[in-house]
Amino acid sequence: MSPEPFSRELGPQEALFIEMNRLSRGGLQFVSFIKVCEPLQMESLREGLTYLHKRHPFLRARVKRGERLRWVCDVDFVDVPIEVTSIFDQLDLEKEFRELAETFIETEEHVYRLRVYTNKQGLVDWICFINIHAILDGRSLMTLFSDLDKFLCLHEKPRHEVKSLPLLNSIASQLEASGYCGEKKFEHQIEGGSRWAVEKKASVADRRACAKSYLVSPKKIERLASLAKKKSD
Numbered sequence: 001m002s003p004e005p006f007s008r009e010l011g012p013q014e015a016l017f018i019e020m021n022r023l024s025r026g027g028l029q030f031v032s033f034i035k036v037c038e039p040l041q042m043e044s045l046r047e048g049l050t051y052l053h054k055r056h057p058f059l060r061a062r063v064k065r066g067e068r069l070r071w072v073c074d075v076d077f078v079d080v081p082i083e084v085t086s087i088f089d090q091l092d093l094e095k096e097f098r099e100l101a102e103t104f105i106e107t108e109e110h111v112y113r114l115r116v117y118t119n120k121q122g123l124v125d126w127i128c129f130i131n132i133h134a135i136l137d138g139r140s141l142m143t144l145f146s147d148l149d150k151f152l153c154l155h156e157k158p159r160h161e162v163k164s165l166p167l168l169n170s171i172a173s174q175l176e177a178s179g180y181c182g183e184k185k186f187e188h189q190i191e192g193g194s195r196w197a198v199e200k201k202a203s204v205a206d207r208r209a210c211a212k213s214y215l216v217s218p219k220k221i222e223r224l225a226s227l228a229k230k231k232s233d
């Protein structure tokens with residue numbers, strides 16, 4: 001018997017992002033391009049993506065509508081749209097973004113989709129990951145693909161069933177317990193300043209970009225602005 005899928009109500013910010021995305025037809029979606037640095041077979045990528053899907057509950061999520069919006073994490077990997085296309089020259093990221101940024105994700109069915117680019121040898125060259133902002137931001141996506149990278153680098157893949165991570169509560173439900181609720185200041189000051197975690201130190205000249213994220217297309221910015229104006233009138 002299959003275990004009951006993870007489920008919970010959306011937090012206020014999550015619900016706001018979902019509704020804004022719906023009303024603007026994709027205004028709060030991320031389009032990210034990930035460069036594959038080593039030769040990668042499509043079969044290996046599918047195996048890795050299946051692993052991610054089973055491990056991270058938000059990738060299995062869909063929105064269930066009712067009196068309150070709910071996450072229900074029961075979407076199978078086979079139901080996630082994956083498009084494979086061949087490229088024989090340098091990938092035109094701007095052109096691809098203009099096309100993919102107009103893609104609207106039906107959150108009642110799934111919360112992300114993929115386009116995979118293969119080269120002349122049939123190996124994976126680029127991966128495009130399109131997702132709604134309510135489940136992943138830019139740093140979360142980097143963590144996700146770091147997890148995929150570690151899996152693909154394993155010489156022997158795990159034979160046991162992949163154990164899912166828990167579905168975390170919304171951030172809003174944790175603010176009061178963390179002491180960040182009810183402050184009079186507009187911005188909470190972090191002692192000692194904030195720092196971004198990086199894999200290793202390197203000078204700018206030694207760094208190589210392996211991922212590019214494009215957030216919102218100009219057309220969708222216009223839609224969001226129009227929506228905000230209507231709501232304020």
